[in-house]
Amino acid sequence: MVEIMVGAAILAIIGGMVANWFVMQRRYQKRILEMSDAQQSIRQASWNMIQELRTARNLIYPRLNADKSIKSDTMTVFKNFSGDIVCYYHYPETGEIRRCVVPNDSGAPIIDTKPIATRIDKVAFTSHDLGNRLLGIYLESGNTVGLESVYLLNE
Amino acid sequence: MNRRALSLTEVILALAIAVMVMVPVTSMFSTSGQQVQKSRNFSFAAALARRISQHLMAMPFEDIVDLPGQSIHDAPDDGFFNPVLNFANDQSGLKRINASEMPTLHGFLEMNDFKYALSVSNVSFGAGDEIKSIAIFITWKETGRDMIYRTHIYVSSV
Numbered sequence: 001m002v003e004i005m006v007g008a009a010i011l012a013i014i015g016g017m018v019a020n021w022f023v024m025q026r027r028y029q030k031r032i033l034e035m036s037d038a039q040q041s042i043r044q045a046s047w048n049m050i051q052e053l054r055t056a057r058n059l060i061y062p063r064l065n066a067d068k069s070i071k072s073d074t075m076t077v078f079k080n081f082s083g084d085i086v087c088y089y090h091y092p093e094t095g096e097i098r099r100c101v102v103p104n105d106s107g108a109p110i111i112d113t114k115p116i117a118t119r120i121d122k123v124a125f126t127s128h129d130l131g132n133r134l135l136g137i138y139l140e141s142g143n144t145v146g147l148e149s150v151y152l153l154n155e
Numbered sequence: 156m157n158r159r160a161l162s163l164t165e166v167i168l169a170l171a172i173a174v175m176v177m178v179p180v181t182s183m184f185s186t187s188g189q190q191v192q193k194s195r196n197f198s199f200a201a202a203l204a205r206r207i208s209q210h211l212m213a214m215p216f217e218d219i220v221d222l223p224g225q226s227i228h229d230a231p232d233d234g235f236f237n238p239v240l241n242f243a244n245d246q247s248g249l250k251r252i253n254a255s256e257m258p259t260l261h262g263f264l265e266m267n268d269f270k271y272a273l274s275v276s277n278v279s280f281g282a283g284d285e286i287k288s289i290a291i292f293i294t295w296k297e298t299g300r301d302m303i304y305r306t307h308i309y310v311s312s313v
Binding site for chain 2: 071072126128131
């Protein structure tokens, strides 16, 4: 009887240790996966926006403040190479960045059916220079951050 | 000798085999985690270098000079990273990368000790035409190792 109890106790300790290890690994893996997803979201958001912004003609908003200090907002508006007015904006409720286009010719604004990026917690578009050609982009997803800038080539 | 029970040698052998199996499995999990962190840091460094390169294109040509390694967090105003945000309509809302104003970004930069440096070489073509060849270095620390990301851009005076 004593042997069985000692054996059971040893088995329980070893089993507990193994189970605990698996639970810890699962949590760790979940955290790593979240970090990887966040990184992917930030990379995707940056890439999609930078591609269009780089070839944009004119940054309409944000612009430097009257006292020449930098200005940030959760949206940016610019005129693209075809003359359309394009807006990127953050929708905090769903964590999405969306794109809206006001066509150059007549027509209602069109919001893209698919968001530019998802799972984005914070966004800031910042105007950095007097010429309105340099736009800073700050993105936050979970504990992962992204800091980018784009220089408009076609103004 | 009672053959129905396990001997100490058999138990020790069984435990040794179990440990031999568990050790590679453990290291496999930790390696995949390190890979994700490495990839995150590398992507971030590439983005920082891109950011600096874009700012250099908007800077006055004569202001582009060598810069020794400088921290990105808790650093003085520099035109690349500080101030970084401002949601107000005047100077009062300027945010710099420090623990109180940008805690998430500051924590990440501090943990990995991200720094940047510029090395500038001038090439003159006469008649005032010049090109600056700028090497942008981003350095950081990762599990005790010094890491570096380097990129080059050229800025023309005209």
